[in-house]
Amino acid sequence: MSEDSAQNGRPKRGPRSKRIRPYALTGGRTRARHHLLVETLVSVPSYDPTLSETLMPESKALYERARGQLSIAELSVMLSIPLGVVRVLISDLAAQGAILIHPTAHTYHHDRNMLERILSGLRELPV
Amino acid sequence: MRKILIVGAGQSGLQLALTLREHDYDVTVMSARSPEEIRRGRVMSTQAMFHSALQSERDHGLNLWEADTVRIEGLGLSIAGPDGGRALDWFAPLDHYAQSVDQRVKMAGWAELFEERGGKLILHGVTTADLNGLVDLYDLVVVAAGKGELVGLFDRDAARSPYTVPQRALSLAYVHGLAPRPEHPTAPGVRFNIIPGVGELFMIPAYTLSGNCDILFFEGIPGGPLDCWDDHPKPAEHLRRILDLIERFLPWEYERCAKVELTDDHATLAGGYTPVVRRPVGNLPAGGAVLGMADVVVANDPITGQGSNNAAKCATSYLASILEHGDKPFDQEWMQATFDRYWASAHDVTVWTNALLQPPPPHVQQILGAAQANPAVARRFVNGFDDPSDFQDWFLDPEKAAAYLATA
Ligand SMILES: Cc1cc2nc3c(=O)[nH]c(=O)nc-3n(C[C@H](O)[C@H](O)[C@H](O)COP(=O)(O)OP(=O)(O)OC[C@H]3O[C@@H](n4cnc5c(N)ncnc54)[C@H](O)[C@@H]3O)c2cc1C
Numbered sequence: 001m002s003e004d005s006a007q008n009g010r011p012k013r014g015p016r017s018k019r020i021r022p023y024a025l026t027g028g029r030t031r032a033r034h035h036l037l038v039e040t041l042v043s044v045p046s047y048d049p050t051l052s053e054t055l056m057p058e059s060k061a062l063y064e065r066a067r068g069q070l071s072i073a074e075l076s077v078m079l080s081i082p083l084g085v086v087r088v089l090i091s092d093l094a095a096q097g098a099i100l101i102h103p104t105a106h107t108y109h110h111d112r113n114m115l116e117r118i119l120s121g122l123r124e125l126p127v
Numbered sequence: 128m129r130k131i132l133i134v135g136a137g138q139s140g141l142q143l144a145l146t147l148r149e150h151d152y153d154v155t156v157m158s159a160r161s162p163e164e165i166r167r168g169r170v171m172s173t174q175a176m177f178h179s180a181l182q183s184e185r186d187h188g189l190n191l192w193e194a195d196t197v198r199i200e201g202l203g204l205s206i207a208g209p210d211g212g213r214a215l216d217w218f219a220p221l222d223h224y225a226q227s228v229d230q231r232v233k234m235a236g237w238a239e240l241f242e243e244r245g246g247k248l249i250l251h252g253v254t255t256a257d258l259n260g261l262v263d264l265y266d267l268v269v270v271a272a273g274k275g276e277l278v279g280l281f282d283r284d285a286a287r288s289p290y291t292v293p294q295r296a297l298s299l300a301y302v303h304g305l306a307p308r309p310e311h312p313t314a315p316g317v318r319f320n321i322i323p324g325v326g327e328l329f330m331i332p333a334y335t336l337s338g339n340c341d342i343l344f345f346e347g348i349p350g351g352p353l354d355c356w357d358d359h360p361k362p363a364e365h366l367r368r369i370l371d372l373i374e375r376f377l378p379w380e381y382e383r384c385a386k387v388e389l390t391d392d393h394a395t396l397a398g399g400y401t402p403v404v405r406r407p408v409g410n411l412p413a414g415g416a417v418l419g420m421a422d423v424v425v426a427n428d429p430i431t432g433q434g435s436n437n438a439a440k441c442a443t444s445y446l447a448s449i450l451e452h453g454d455k456p457f458d459q460e461w462m463q464a465t466f467d468r469y470w471a472s473a474h475d476v477t478v479w480t481n482a483l484l485q486p487p488p489p490h491v492q493q494i495l496g497a498a499q500a501n502p503a504v505a506r507r508f509v510n511g512f513d514d515p516s517d518f519q520d521w522f523l524d525p526e527k528a529a530a531y532l533a534t535a
Contacts (some may be wrong), residue, residue: 035161035250058260084257087249088132088155088264095247 139421140271142442162235177513178223180439196334198224219505227333262415280409293399295346296354301394304386305341356397407466
């Protein structure tokens with residue numbers, strides 16, 4: 001039977017702390033944590049080559065790429081990793097504090113370059 | 128810690144996820160929608176659940192709405208006669224009450240509870256390509272995505288699936304303001320109204336976003352007068368059409384409807400699906416295997432109100448199979464055995480449900496008629512909704528039915 005389309009109108013949260021410990025979070029705070037929209041930007045707050053060595057190949061590729069700030073969609077396209085896999089791996093990396101999830105795109109609505117990059121990322125997404 | 132991925136945040140997937148979290152498993156659930164989107168979305172079911180399924184939730188502290196939810200104390204059957212009257216009309220108590228908690232309330236709440244209990248909730252509509260990439264990252268991937276597109280991974284089991292097209296056109300509305308049945312005003316019950324050759328109307332007390340309510344749920348035989356929802360009417364028109372049909376076919380129920388109004392803007396649903404049993408192991412294009420769960424593998428018509436009950440029972444059964452398997456690999460053999468164990472009970476539900484979609488054979492007419500005069504017969508029928516395996520011993524077999532009625 002009918003299914004509402006996902007991802008629309010999700011409330012966005014304010015700034016979040018850099019380190020997110022798994023299993024230690026409760027209720028409202030966790031909720032927005034893993035809501036990774038295609039346009040959500042991620043980056044590596046402080047690159048750790050030792051950590052990189054311990055990661056599985058796809059997580060490692062994401063970690064390396066995210067050293068420059070990128071959107072979820074861009075990462076999926078650049079690395080040819082399905083969007084769902086990117087979401088799972090990024091949220092695991094974020095839970096370890098290895099990757100920082102930025103407040104979502106509407107925060108950037110004055111930044112034309114950023115918006116264009118996000119849009120082109122979206123266009124390339126294999127849906 | 129063993130890593131388990133569950134696709135689909137419905138009755139079966141979330142119940143399994145939450146109960147696995149009581150043990151030492153790293154559990155990720157992928158849900159097409161956020162809890163807030165589920166809450167703000169459309170109603171999905173009538174989800175009436177009987178005692179043993181409810182108990183499986185209570186056992187794990189998942190019955191968060193039990194105290195607030197109206198208790199369904201019995202089940203009544205009416206069959207419309209030719210003159211606007213009733214050929215049969217009886218009510219029998221359930222040994223233990225049933226309840227229906229709107230899945231919008233329950234699944235949203237359970238998804239949040241799952242996160243609070245250390246589970247990982249990822250919002251994503253999962254595709255086969257995703258599963259290809261994800262299957263190697265987990266010890267086990269369970270697909271609990273209901274009747275969504277991922278069922279394509281699981282082959283239809285033709286020997287167990289007698290139907291190839293939907294057997295009913297489904298249409299429902301959640302309402303406030305329904306008056307009680309005058310025969311049992313203080314004992315809320317599910318009313319099961321049969322219109323021979325046309326379909327059925329269920330009236331189900333339930334709990335929704337705005338408190339207790341009732342669900343008006345038509346099951347229409349395809350091509351008949353209840354099969355009239357293809358134009359997807361807007362909610363107000365949808366309710367009006369349901370009420371018109373009740374007035375036309377079931378005037379005694381229409382009397383209760385004078386004050387009904389929709390519970391909210393997303394309180395109506397229409398559609399239909401083909402009952403089907405599928406093979407439990409889904410083989411991915413890249414070679415991995417995933418295990419199907421609940422509606423993915425056994426989707427019966429809701430005429431017997433068993434899908435959520437089955438989903439809960441499937442969660443209980445799969446949990447036991449996972450725990451008992453310890454550290455051994457979740458290979459395809461284990462997947463098949465895990466399903467077979469669940470199928471042992473789902474089989475009885477499937478056979479009974481598929482039978483009720485057909486015009487009642489003479490021995491069933493006799494049973495339903497005997498129930499009018501003999502409360503013991505009515506009681507046995509009604510309590511079979513909690514344990515449908517009992518129907519094999521009398522209801523489904525003309526000889527056993529005759530033998531039982533002779534002694535009842
Ligand atoms: C009209 C109607 C009335 C019913 N009445 C009753 C009743 O009275 N009693 C009863 O016991 N049963 C009833 N049922 C059946 C019951 O609702 C289902 O059998 C039960 O919900 C199945 O549980 P499930 O966990 O298998 O799937 P669902 O509860 O359907 O959950 C599946 C979840 O997976 C999600 N999903 C789907 N695809 C994807 C994807 N690709 N990626 C991520 N997530 C995905 C869906 O959004 C959904 O949240 C009724 C069903 C209908 C349609």
